[in-house]
Amino acid sequence: MKNLTSAAKPLDVVFTVTGERVILTGSGTAVSANHGGVKPGLAEAVNETRRARIGTAKGVPAGTADVSLRRAGRLLGKSFLPAPVAAELEAMLAAAERTDQAIHVGLEIPHGLSWLPWESLPGAGGLPLALHPLVSLYRKVDAGDASVLPGPLRIVVAIAAPDRGNGPVLDYERELRNVLAAVRSARQDAADVQVVPFATAEAISTELKRGPVHLLHISSHGSPGTLVLEDDDGTPLRMTADEFVDQAVPAGRMPPLIWFFALLLA
Numbered sequence: 001m002k003n004l005t006s007a008a009k010p011l012d013v014v015f016t017v018t019g020e021r022v023i024l025t026g027s028g029t030a031v032s033a034n035h036g037g038v039k040p041g042l043a044e045a046v047n048e049t050r051r052a053r054i055g056t057a058k059g060v061p062a063g064t065a066d067v068s069l070r071r072a073g074r075l076l077g078k079s080f081l082p083a084p085v086a087a088e089l090e091a092m093l094a095a096a097e098r099t100d101q102a103i104h105v106g107l108e109i110p111h112g113l114s115w116l117p118w119e120s121l122p123g124a125g126g127l128p129l130a131l132h133p134l135v136s137l138y139r140k141v142d143a144g145d146a147s148v149l150p151g152p153l154r155i156v157v158a159i160a161a162p163d164r165g166n167g168p169v170l171d172y173e174r175e176l177r178n179v180l181a182a183v184r185s186a187r188q189d190a191a192d193v194q195v196v197p198f199a200t201a202e203a204i205s206t207e208l209k210r211g212p213v214h215l216l217h218i219s220s221h222g223s224p225g226t227l228v229l230e231d232d233d234g235t236p237l238r239m240t241a242d243e244f245v246d247q248a249v250p251a252g253r254m255p256p257l258i259w260f261f262a263l264l265l266a
Contacts (some may be wrong), residue, residue, distance in 0.1 A: 013092065014140060016108040016225065019078060024085045027092060033082035038113070042079055045072035046116060062155075073120030073128055093124045096134050105129060106140035115225075116141075121210075147213035148193055149212045149256065151193040155183060156213050156255075160199035162230040162237075174220045175261075199229050201239070201247035208253040216255040228262060 013026030023032040049068040081089070096103050107118045119130035119137050130137050157179050161172040183193055194210075196203045199220065208216070216248065221228040221236070227244065231237045239247065245254075 013103055014106045014108055022085050029082050031088040033084045035082060036079040039079060042075040045075050046234055047113045058179050069120055072117055073122055077122040090124050103135050105137050107136055107141040128198050149214055154184055154213050155193045155215045156207050157217045158196040158199040158204050160229045162234050164235045201229060204248040205250055213255045214260045221262045
């Protein structure tokens, strides 16, 4: 569990990756060095992790995905933690441990490398940074100014359960019961919960156009990089995150929080 009660002010650190270099800034210093890029072994380790996660959902031992992810993290460190950067990061972690100081690490990663498991970068002793008790990781991206939506809380629920095709069928009734049970207390506090009967991109878009939405919850099947909605005929429709945003989210209606609950497909 992360220590959030440290008396010292958190140290803000930014880990930036460019086309050729890695830059670590924080504590009034900046260290940079060339990185090794994405080598074939690293790419394959990430793919192994994805395949293992899908396999785990089908009965493959859970530890298989963990082993693959640890290997990917080690190879990621070899390529993107050159010696000067690794030494400075280790010094920051050691100093933080001496004073019980929390560290906030922003990962500033170009879009073309965002698919790599940066949270598994090794820190002191090889422990992934995301598991260090004093470290909080977040992806640092350019974004517009955040806006505060007025209440009451408005939640839109979409459950994709296509009834055509040869794929597995999501248990619509069970998913709906689980979601409604989870938001029961919010509904008692006057939250507006709207259920989209058929989870097509058009139906979701129509509901979002009705007014500002605080939370969009989607239950569906999916695979790494894609989710499965349905078309007007009840046929499964795979789409990427970009396609989902283009087709289902009207301009200016992006909810502050989108929660995907996906059952993995091969």
